[in-house]
Amino acid sequence: xxxxxxxxxxxxxxxxxxxxxxxxxxxxxxxxxxxxxxxxxxxxxxxxxxxxxxxxxxxxxxxxxxxxxxxxxxxxxxxxxxxxxxxxxxxxxxxxxxxxxxxxxxxxxxxxxxxxxxxxxxxxxxxxxxxxxxxxxxxxxxxxxxxxxxxxxxxxxx
Amino acid sequence: xxxxxxxxxxxxxxxxxxxxxxxxxxxxxxxxxxxxxxxxxxxxxxxxxxxxxxxxxxxxxxxxxxxxxxxxxxxxxxxxxxxxxxxxxxxxxxxxxxxxxxxxxxxxxxxxxxxxxxxxxxxxxxxxxxxxxxxxxxxxxxxxxxxxxxxxxxxxxxxxxxxxxxxxxxxxxxxxxxxxxxxxxxxxxxxxxxxxxxxxxxxxxxxxxxxxxxxxxxxxxxxxxxxxxxxxxxxxxxxxxxxxxxxxxxxxxxxxxxxxxxxxxxxxxxxxxxxxxxxxxxxxxxxxxx
Numbered sequence: 508x509x510x511x512x513x514x515x516x517x518x519x520x521x522x523x524x525x526x527x528x529x530x531x532x533x534x535x536x537x538x539x540x541x542x543x544x545x546x547x548x549x550x551x552x553x554x555x556x557x558x559x560x561x562x563x564x565x566x567x568x569x570x571x572x573x574x575x576x577x578x579x580x581x582x583x584x585x586x587x588x589x590x591x592x593x594x595x596x597x598x599x600x601x602x603x604x605x606x607x608x609x610x611x612x613x614x615x616x617x618x619x620x621x622x623x624x625x626x627x628x629x630x631x632x633x634x635x636x637x638x639x640x641x642x643x644x645x646x647x648x649x650x651x652x653x654x655x656x657x658x659x660x661x662x663x664x665x
Numbered sequence: 666x667x668x669x670x671x672x673x674x675x676x677x678x679x680x681x682x683x684x685x686x687x688x689x690x691x692x693x694x695x696x697x698x699x700x701x702x703x704x705x706x707x708x709x710x711x712x713x714x715x716x717x718x719x720x721x722x723x724x725x726x727x728x729x730x731x732x733x734x735x736x737x738x739x740x741x742x743x744x745x746x747x748x749x750x751x752x753x754x755x756x757x758x759x760x761x762x763x764x765x766x767x768x769x770x771x772x773x774x775x776x777x778x779x780x781x782x783x784x785x786x787x788x789x790x791x792x793x794x795x796x797x798x799x800x801x802x803x804x805x806x807x808x809x810x811x812x813x814x815x816x817x818x819x820x821x822x823x824x825x826x827x828x829x830x831x832x833x834x835x836x837x838x839x840x841x842x843x844x845x846x847x848x849x850x851x852x853x854x855x856x857x858x859x860x861x862x863x864x865x866x867x868x869x870x871x872x873x874x875x876x877x878x879x880x881x882x883x884x885x886x887x888x889x890x891x892x893x894x895x896x897x898x899x900x901x902x903x904x905x906x907x908x909x910x911x912x913x914x915x916x917x918x919x920x921x922x923x924x925x926x927x928x929x930x931x932x933x934x935x936x937x938x939x940x941x942x943x944x945x946x947x948x949x950x951x952x953x954x955x
Contacts, residue, residue, distance in 0.1 A: 529668070529670060529714065530669055551702075553702070553766060553767070553856075554767075565772045567773055568770065570701075572701070573671070573697065573714070573716075575673075576718070619769070637768065641766065
C-alpha cells in the first residue's frame with residue numbers, strides 16, 4: 508500500500524481534511540470515501556460526462572483527475588446544489604420540464620449547466636449545446652435538458 | 666490503477682531533482698486526460714507520478730515577450746482557445762484546441778501534453794507544425810530548444826530524454842503575412858478522435874505549408890514553394906498534382922476502427938483543398954483584398 512497523502516479541500520462548501528491514496532481518482536474518493544454517490548461512474552475515459560464536478564468554478568471529469576490534485580481546491584458535486592433541503596433553481600427547472608428520464612446522466616448534466624450559468628447567466632441555445640456537449644444522455648433527452656437550462660437561466664433573471 | 670508515489674514539486678529545480686531521482690518508471694502529470702486513462706487501463710504503470718501543476722515557473726501560463734509567445738506546460742486548451750492574442754496571430758491553433766474532447770476535457774488537457782503524449786491523431790500537432798513551434802526542454806544540463814518537427818518522433822514517442830521535462834512551447838508571430846486554417850474529420854460531431862487532421866498556412870510570398878496527422882505514425886509537415894497551392898486562380902488539376910506529392914507519405918493504418926485507409930486518403934485531399942482555401946481567404950483579409 509503506497510503512502511496516504513493528507514490534503515485539505517472544500518467539498519460542497521465544507522472544509523475537509525482527507526487522507527488520500529495517490530492512485531485513487533477524485534471520482535473514487537467522492538463515491539467510496541465520502542459517500543457522495545450522486546456523481547456517477549460510467550465510461551471512465553472522459554467521453555460521457557456522468558462524473559462531472561465543478562472544481563474552482565470549472566467543470567471537469569472527476570474520473571480523469573487524481574483525488575490528490577484537489578488539495579487546496581473548492582469542489583462542488585451535485586450534492587452541493589441544494590441548500591437546506593431545497594432544490595436550487597436549476598434542479599427545479601430540470602424537474603419542471605421533465606428533463607430526467609432514467610436520471611443517470613443528470614448529476615453530470617446539472618454540474619456542466621451549473622458551471623455554465625455561473626460564468627454566463629444568459630446563455631444562448633448554442634452556448635448550452637456547447638457547454639453540455641461533453642455530457643451524453645442515453646435516453647436522448649437533450650431537448651428537455653437544453654430547455655431546462657434555458658428555463659433556469661430565465662428564472663435567474665427574474 | 667496500480668499504486669505509485671505522487672510528487673508535486675513547487676519549482677523547476679525541485680522537479681528536475683525529482684526526475685533525476687525517480688528514474689525511468691516515471692510519468693509526468695499535467696492535465697491527466699490521457700495519463701489517468703492509461704494508468705487505469707494499466708498500459709502505463711509508473712512507480713512515480715510527477716504533477717507539474719504547482720511548479721512556480723509555469724505561471725503565468727501564457728506570456729508574450731515581443732513577437733514570441735511562451736505557452737507553459739500548464740496552459741490548458743481552454744486558455745489557448747480564449748486568448749485574444751492567440752486568436753489573432755494563430756487562429757488555426759485555436760480551431761484545433763477548441764475541438765479537443767469536450768468542455769470538461771479542454772479545461773484540464775494541456776497544449777504541451779497533447780504533443781508529449783505523442784498521439785498521431787493529436788489535434789494540435791498540425792497547427793503547431795505549420796506555425797513552427799519550438800519546444801523548450803529543461804534537463805539536468807540546462808535548457809534546450811527543439812523545433813516541434815524534430816520533437817515529434819512517432820506514436821507515443823518524442824525527443825524527450827529521461828530526466829528531462831518539456832516546460833513550454835514557443836510560438837513566434839510570422840514575419841510575413843500568413844493565413845492559416847485547421848480542418849479535421851471525425852465520425853461524429855462532439856467528443857471523438859480525429860480520422861484526419863490537417864492545417865494549412867499560406868504566406869504573402871506564395872509559400873504554402875501543409876501539416877497533417879492521423880494518417881501515419883506521426884504528423885507530417887510539407888511545404889509547397891511553387892506558388893501553385895497559394896494561387897487562388899490555379900487550376901484544380903494543378904493543385905491536385907501538388908497535393909499528391911504532399912501526401913505521398915500518408916499511410917493510414919489498416920487496423921484503425923475509425924476509418925479505412927482509402928477513406929482517409931480521400932478525405933485528406935478534401936480537407937487539404939478546404940484548409941488551403943480558407944488559409945488563402947484569411948491571408949486576403951490580412952492584405953485587405955476583398
